Amino acid sequence: MITISKLIKAFGRRPVLRGIDLEVPAGQSVALFGPNGAGKTTLIRIIAGLSKLSSGQVLLGGQDAQKAGPALRRYIGFVSHSPLIYDSLTAEENLHFFGRMYETPDLPERINQVLEQVGLAGRRKDVVRTFSRGMIQRLAIGRAILHNPPILLLDEPDTGLDQQAADMLRKLLVELGSGDRTVLLTTHNLERGIEWADRALILNGGRVRFDAATGDLGGGHFRRIYTETVGGV
Amino acid sequence: MSYLRKVLAIVWKDVRAELRTKDILSSMLVFAGLSVLIFQFAFDLRADNVRLVLPGVLWIAITFAGVLGLNRSFILEQDRGSLEGLLLAPVDRSAIYFGKLIGNLLFIFAVELLLLPLMTVLFNVWLLSPALLLVVALGTVGYAAVGTLFAALSINTRAREVMLPILLFPVMVPVFVAGVQAVSRLLDGDSLADIVRWIQLLVAYDAIFLAAAMLLFDYVVEE
Amino acid sequence: MVTSKRTRGESKLWPLLLGVTAVLVAVGVYLAVLWAPTAVNLPTEAEQMAQRIFYFHVAAGWVGYVAFGVTAGAGILYLLKRQRRWDHVAVSSAEIGVLFTAANLVSGAVWARPTWGTWWSWDDPRLTLAAIVLLVYIAYLMLRNAIDEPERRARLASIYGIVGFLSVPLSFISVRIWRTIHPAVIGTGSETSQGGFDMSGDMVVVLLYAIFTFSLLYVVLLHYRLRLENLREQVDDLKTRALIEG
Secondary structure, eight states: OEEEEEEEEEETTEEEEEEEEEEEOTTOEEEEEOOTTSSHHHHHHHHHTSSOOSEEEEEETTEETTTSOGGGGGGEEEEOSSOOSOTTSBHHHHHHHHHHHTTOTTHHHHHHHHHHHTTOGGGTTSBGGGOOHHHHHHHHHHHHHTTOOSEEEEESTTTTOOHHHHHHHHHHHHHHHSTTOEEEEEOSOHHHHHHHOSEEEEEETTEEEEEEEGGGOTTTHHHHHHHHHHTOO | OHHHHHHHHHHHHHHHHHHHHOHHHHHHHHHHHHHHHHHHHHHOOOTTTHHHHHHHHHHHHHHHHHHHHHHHHHHHHHHTTHHHHHHHSSSOHHHHHHHHHHHHHHHHHHHHHHHHHHHHHHHTOOOOOHHHHHHHHHHHHHHHHHHHHHHHHHTTSSSGGGHHHHHHHHHTHHHHHHHHHHHHHHHTTOOGGGGHHHHHHHHHHHHHHHHHHHHHHHHHHOO | OOOHHHHHHTTTHHHHHHHHHHHHHHHHHHIIIIISOOOTTOSSHHHHHHHTHHHHHHHHHHHHHHHHHHHHHHHHHHHHHOOHHHHHHHHHHHHHHHHHHHHHHHHHHHHHHHHHSSSOOTTOHHHHHHHHHHHHHHHHHHHHHTOOSHHHHHHHHHHHHHHHHHHHHHHHHHHHHHOOOSOOOSSOOOTTOSSOOOOOHHHHHHHHHHHHHHHHHHHHHHHHHHHHHHHHHHHHHHHHHHHHHO
16 A cells, blocks of 8 residues: 655755655554654655655555645545644534545535544534544544545654543544554554554664564563664663 | 635635634734724824825735734644645645635735725725725735735744735735825726726736746645 | 856866956946046036946846846746755845845935935835835845745745746836836936936947946856855755764
């Protein structure tokens, strides 16, 4: 689903990604780890089409993401650091607006479905300004999955959430990750990330330093690997 | 057609949010009213000089209030990162430009529709003739066309909202000169046919900068 | 344009050109002040002397507009090709343009004092235009100053450079329709113009000479300003590398 080859990104002459090769098949859930400044967010933003790459190639479903027209952006659902929703609109109005931007079929139906899924059906008529951090995050996820994208990108979706909200997020992610959907998420929480994903990647200094299935990374094992890879936490 | 529907979706979203908060309209309106008041004190507008000064007062009130609205419309997008939400959508970036432009135009027009009767009453000069409304509308389109582009540009700078008037006003000179002169001539009793050169200039300005902004907006929002 | 490596190879050419330009400017001063004939139809001696500023005034104005055109052109090239050297050309040319436009305004004011009896006249479209254009490019430089990230600065400044330059002819038309008393020396003059004079053949020669010399001066200044920009970038790169390598 996602094929990245020889990806390099530099801001000015400061390299952030120094040659990434990565193949993520359809249906896989990948957790991306790494210290701040490792290039996680940059990588995700390039896949989402929000940043230009300096050289290399990103293919989404076989199409070159940098060259394809805006239609390819329908492949992507993106949960960013900022919620990308409007404070002065209600939950329903937000989804209605983005649904129109994505030309989602049967929109009212789909909005009901998504609001159920993220547990906001009861607050649909409320203005987002009155929402808690966790509710905003759930609406942001609702916005990202509204058009049923085959690829879901989540950049630190668990940051700033309390335990209860994080549990809800975990359940939601398991639901979303089932089937053919490809999920790529970044997080600082090693245990949670391992639990969520099929595959773990560690990014450091703009390169992929570690890549393995999460099945045999249980317990403190992965924490040791992480510490060795990035050199101290 | 789907392009147009998305443009209208953006307009709907901005209007919807504005009708709820009234942030932009109220600040623009109060500011426009205040500038008229200040000019009243500065120039002591009276029957013998009001026709001389009023066109300038009108355009200054529109221009200054417009800056508030233009700034606000993009700062609201940026604070929650929602501009990125727009950029993620499967639509040509120019649709975002036109959506924001039409929203901004509606807000400025709304302020003008209140400002013109208000000034008519306060200064006893009829400012609601069709010819005058045409001049104001043409000037406003050019102003908002460049203003929307520069507002998107200035939120990417360190100074943010301070930058917009500095960038915008020198480029706005043709609209301002044509707008003030055309309104003056109309108040002096000239007909639309007498000010055709100013109308032509305004139309040319609108066309040139709409086209330029449409082409350049892509480069403003990319990273 | 010229990279620093190539500069070393051409190191003899540019100092030579700089020297030639210096001599040409000195000769230009002689031509304008002493050699050029006195404008016979001007009434007072003060006006006749002030008229000699005209050669520098026009040449500086000319270079200003050319420089801003180069800034806009380089902006288009930057947006298309994304090579930083085009942004260097744009900013270098804009700075020189601001300098020459300011010179044009100051020389205009010095001329206007004895001729019109005032330093500044808003009735004059070209003077007004020069002031507007100066503000556009001061805004351009302020915009650059307010963006730290080089790529973003180059991209947004290119956009402003293009839009700003597009506004110049429209601003000119607007102030032209509005007021006209500037002495239109070449082409149709307005009957209300004050201080107009007829150009004799020798005056045309001196004017063309001044325009040529100032254009050459522009090229030389642009070269050295570009070299400065390239060196500045190299220093930045070295600093960044030192930071990364710790």
